[in-house]
Amino acid sequence: MSAYDELMAHARETEALAQVAGRLGWDQETVMPRGAAEQRGEESAAMEGVLHARRTDPRIGEWLETAEAEGDVAAANLREIRRSFERSRKVPAKLAAEIARVTSVAQGVWAEARADEDVSAFLPTLERVVALRREEGEALAQGRDVYDALLDNYEPGATAAELDAMFGALRPRLVALREAILAKPQPKGLSGSFDEAAQLALSRELAEVFGYDLKRGRIDKAxxxxxxxxxxDVRLTTRTEADDPFNCFYSTIHEVGHASYEQSVEQRHLLTPIGSGASMGVHESQSRIYENQLARSPAFAGWLMGRMRGTFGDLGIDDPMDFARAVNRVSDNYIRTEADEVQYNLHVLMRFDLERALISGDLAVADLEAAWNDRFAADFGFAVDKPSNGCLQDVHWSVGLMGYFPTYSLGNVYAGCLHEALRAARPDLDAELARGDLSGATGWLRENVQRHGSLMRPREVIERACGFAPSEAPLLDYLETKFGALYDL
Structure with missing residues (x-):
């Protein structure tokens, strides 16, 4: 075997073990008994220890010195292996295992604190998580910006300064659009009874409409x-609310965007370093364009209204445009995952600033709740009423995903660019959506983004698919056009 062949055999086995470790996380979120949390923490730490040892195996360095890349695929695999090797060996094995153990246990602590509306019960654990991630960031940064080093885990090549500039350009037009919309009368909402089993059945149908292959996946509640x-083997979860079926349907479609990306990567790349999505920003672009530009379009909303009436009966809305307004309703909301398109990024930008302050030490964990509540009131104009609607609403910090939040807004920016390119490529898109036919749109995304996995760097994926460099302008133009028509601005 050549050095490249030996390196790829090692990498393939490592990727397979990483998938096993990921399955432990899925199990923990869906079916694991609550009493197993401490044991699962030990199991996760043990798996991380094995993975860390494989990712820092000295033979990787030797193979990399002599491996020759023949073609784009081999070059990309070597690029990703080298990046992982260089980053992994900067983090001590003991630290990597401890992070895995603490974050596994922290997830359960967060869930109980959230259920009990008790921030104080979670803060000591969060303080430990932040300290560990800061230590990891310092090891990775080696004198450079610590937050940038953590961000690179999720969006390779991005910097906080670049994102800060992009987000700064987003904020003024988003705030102005929100204010204009909220000055208008609120659209009518749904009325009726929405059985949970019926919601889940229709959400399953929607998943398949958007191209999710249930022979290679499953849908559970979380x-x-x-x-x-x-x-x-790509699994997703959704949730239901008795009086809000949109929560179930659009959560499902959002996760199908992620799942379809992973299912669509070319089979020859599976269990190789380039066999998954290019970055979390590119991943989020798929979930957001599925959920928003496609599924919340007035054209598709008309089709969805028909399916919902067939499932639930009278919805309290008869006009398709009124239904589209209900789907796209802009209103005050505490919860990021339930926020409308106009205000969603404002939720993310707040978290981006707070977690940067936590990692830098400018914000003490003990002061997080007050800082969150003050920033929320300033950004959204009303006060947080309870912790589950405030700093305890997201799971991300409990599992140590510091540097993850900004990729949500970056994904929205990417989705805006991709939507502009998709519209140019498929001028009859609205007619297709009105028939409930997503094959053209998802096929275009599969061909231009998803099938490549990590063959290209994140920004290059978007540039090649769109034909232009990503910027916030297409997203802002889309939002102003869409909501201007819906709210008669």
Whole structure:
């Protein structure tokens, strides 16, 4: 075997073990008994220890010195292996295992604190998580910006300064649009009875309409919807609310965007370093364009109204445009995952600033709740009423995902660019959506983004698909056009 062949055999086995570790996380969120949390923490730490040892194996360095890349695929695999090797060996094995153990246990502590509306019960654990991630960031940064080093885990090549500039350009037009919309009368909402089993059945149908292959996946319920896995085992979760079926449907479609990305990567790349999505920003672009530009379009909303009436009966809304307004309703909301398109990024920008302050030490964990509440009141104009609607609403910090939040807004920016390119490529898109036919749109995304996995760097994926460099302008133009028509601005 050549050095490249030996390196790829090692990498393939490592990727397979990483998938097993990911399955432990899926199990923990869906079916694991509550009493197993401490044991699961030990199991996760043990798995991380094995993975860390494989990712820092000295033979990788030797193979990299002599491996030759023949073609784009081999070059990309070597690029990703080298990046992982260089980053992994900067983090001590003991630290990597401790992070895995603490964050596994922290997830359960957060869930109980959230249920009990008790921030104080979670803060000591969060303080430990932040300290560990800061230590990891310092090891990775080696004198450079610590937050940038953590951000690189999720969006390779991005910097906080670049994102700060992009987000700064987003904020003024988003705030102005929100104010204009909220000055208008609120659209009518749904009325009726929405049986949970019926919601789940229709959400399953929607998943298939958007291209999710249930022979290689499954849908379960969880407190926080998520997607897990890659290739031929990609699972997602959703949730239901008795009086709000949109929560179930659009959570499902959002996660299907993630899942379809992973299912669509070319089979020859599976269980290789380039066999998953290019970054979390590119991943989020898929979930957001599925959920918003496609599924919340007035054209598709008309089709969805028909399916919902067939499932639930009278919805209290008969006009398709009124239904589209209900789907796209802009209103005050505490919860990021339930926020409308106009205000969603304001939720993310707040978290981006807070977690940067936590990592830098400018914000003490003990002061997080007060800082959150003050910032929320300033940004949204009303006060947080309880912790589950405030700093305890997201799972991310409990599991140590510091640097993850900004990729949500970056994904929205990417989705805006992709939507502009998709419209140019498929001028009859609205007619297709009105028939409930997503094959053209999802096929275009599969061909131009999803099938490549991590063959290209994140920004290059978007540039090649769109034909232009990503910027916030297409997203802002889309939002102002869409909501201007819906709210008669």
């Amino acid at each position: 407190v926080h919807p998520f997607c897990s896995g890659s290739g031929n």
